[in-house]
Amino acid sequence: MKKNLLICLLAFLPFITTAQEEAPPLVKDFYEGTYTIPESFVLNDRVNIMQFSPDKENCDIVAVDDQMQTLWKTSLKGHALSTSKFKDKILVVVSTEYSNIKRNNNTFKGYILDPSNGKVLVDKVIFEGSEDYLTFPYIFTAENGEIFKFAVRQSSFERRLHVAMPSLLGIISINSYIKQFNETRDLDVIDFNEKLEPVNKFKPVITAGTFLEMNSNKQGDLFIAWFNNGSMDVAKYDAGKKTPSGTLTGNVILDKDILDSFGNDILMVPSKSNANVLYYALAFRNPDKETELGLGKLDFSTGKKQYVNELFTKDHIKSIKKSYVPVNKKMESPDLGPVKALNVRLFSDVDDHLIVALTSTSYASSSIGSGTWESEYNILINSYDTDLKLKYQQLVPTGYIVPERHLPLGFYHDKNKLYVLSNDKTGMTTLNGTYSVFDLSTGQCDKMYHLSKKKMGNSHAAASSSVLWFKNSFVVPYLEMKGFAGGKYNITLQQNLY
Secondary structure (H helix, E strand, C coil): CHHHHHHHHHHHHHHHHHHHCCCCCEEEEEEEEECCCCEEEECCCCEEEEEEEEECCEEEEEEEECCCCEEEEEEEECEEEEEEEECCEEEEEEECCEECCCEECCEEEEEEECCCCCCEEEEEEEEECCCCEEEEEEEECCCCCCCCEEEEEEEEEECCCCCCCCHHHHHHHHHHHHHHHHCCCEEEEEEECCCCCEEEEECCCCCCCEEEEEEECCCCCEEEEEEECCEEEEEEECCCCCCCCEEEECCCCCCHHHHCCCCCCEEEEECCCCCCEEEEEEEEECCCCCEEEEEEEEECCCCCEEEEEEECCHHHHHHHHHHCCCCCCCCCCCCCCCHHHEEEEEEEEECCEEEEEEEEEEEEECCCCCCEEEEECCEEEEEECCCCCEEEEEEECCCEEEECCCCCCEEEEECCEEEEEEEEEECCCEEEEEEEEEECCCCCEEEEEECCCCCCCCCCEECHHHCEECCCEEEEEEEEECCCCCCCEEEEEEEEEC
C-alpha cells in the first residue's frame, strides 16, 4: 500500500511542483494611462530609462532600477518623439503640439536631463518650421550616444483634415494624398552639442526623385536615399560637411508601385566597423510579381556595390517549414502568413552579423461592430556576414490576432547572444510573452518559451520593444489594453531571469 502511494506521489510530483512555483516578481500598475506604448533604453547595468505619454501634450521620463523601483520621474511639456543617451546625459526630443488629425506641429524642443536625478539641465527650441505642411523629424544619436543629429523633412501634405470621396473620385483623391505625402518640399539637417547649440546646419540636395530613407553612423556621417526612375540613389554627407562626398546607386531594381503607399519600407544601416559602408534591406514585390527580400551593401571608399536576394516562392516557403526544428513543442507549427505581406521588422549590424527579421501581417473586419482585427505571423530571422553571405535562418513560431493595433517586437544583443521578445496567442484570449535566445555565431536556439502570466490578465500583451535589460535580469512591461480599440494602457512590470 505504501509503495503504491509513493508511486502515485512521484507521478504527480511534477504537477505539484509546477503548482507551487512562485509567480515572477511584479509591480502592478507601475504606470497608469499611457496612450502610447512606452519606450526604453539601457543607461547602465542597473538603470534603464522609460518614456511614457499621459496625454498628447506631455511626457514622463522615468528611471527604473533592476528591482523595478522608480529612482526618479521627470514630467516634461511636449509630445515625446525620442528619448536616448547623449554624451553622459539623457536627451528628450518633443514636438510642442500634437493632434490626431494634424499630427505633430513643426516646432521641436530638446531637453537635456541629469541621469542621476532627472533634473532638466537644458530646455531649448531646436527647430521651428512652417505649420502649413506635415513634417517628418529624424533623431540620430548613434548607439554610443556620441552625436545628436536632427533632420526634418517637409512634405507637400497639408496639415489639415483630408477627406477622400468614395468610388473612383476617392481613389484619385487618395493617390493625390500619397503623392503629397512622399514629396519633399524642404529638408534641414542640424548637428547639436551637449548644450543643444547648433554646430552645423545644412540643406541636403533634394533630387527630382522621391525621398526613401536616411540614417547616420556613429561618426556623424549622414546617408540619404532617393528613388529615381527605378533606382535607389544614396548620397553620403561626411560629418560637418554641407555637400555630399559621393553618391552610389543600389543594385536593387524597384518598381514605381513601391511608392504607392504612405511611407516606404526601405531600411538602411550604417556599418559599425567601417564609416564608408552602408547596408540596406527591403521586402517588396519584384517585376516578376514575386515577394523578394533584397539586401545590399554600398562602399563609398571604393565604389563597390553588392546585392543578394531571397525569393519567397511557394517551394521556398515549403522548404523553410520543412527545415524548421521545433525547440518547444508547446509552440504552434510554422506559419509565415500571407507572403505578399512580408515586411522587414528589424535590420541591424550586430558585431559584424547583419540581422534581418521579417514578419507578415493581415487584417480582417470585426464581426462585432466597426473596426478591424490585426494578425501578425511567425518571425523569420536571417543572419549574414559583412559580405552578404547567408550564415543561417531561424524561425520563431509565434503569432497573434488582436483588435486595432500592431504589437511590438523586441530584439537585444549581448555577449554573442540575440534575445527576441514577441507575443504568442494561445486559445481565444491568452497572449503570451515569448522569450527566445539565439547564439549569434551559429544561429542555435538556446531557449524558447512562454513567460509566466501568473497574477496578470490573459489579454495583457508584452511590450516587447520596451523590455528593460539589466546585468542579471530583464523586466518586461505588460500592456493592459482597455476596450476593443482602447487608446490607453496601464503598465505592469514583470522581472525575469536570463
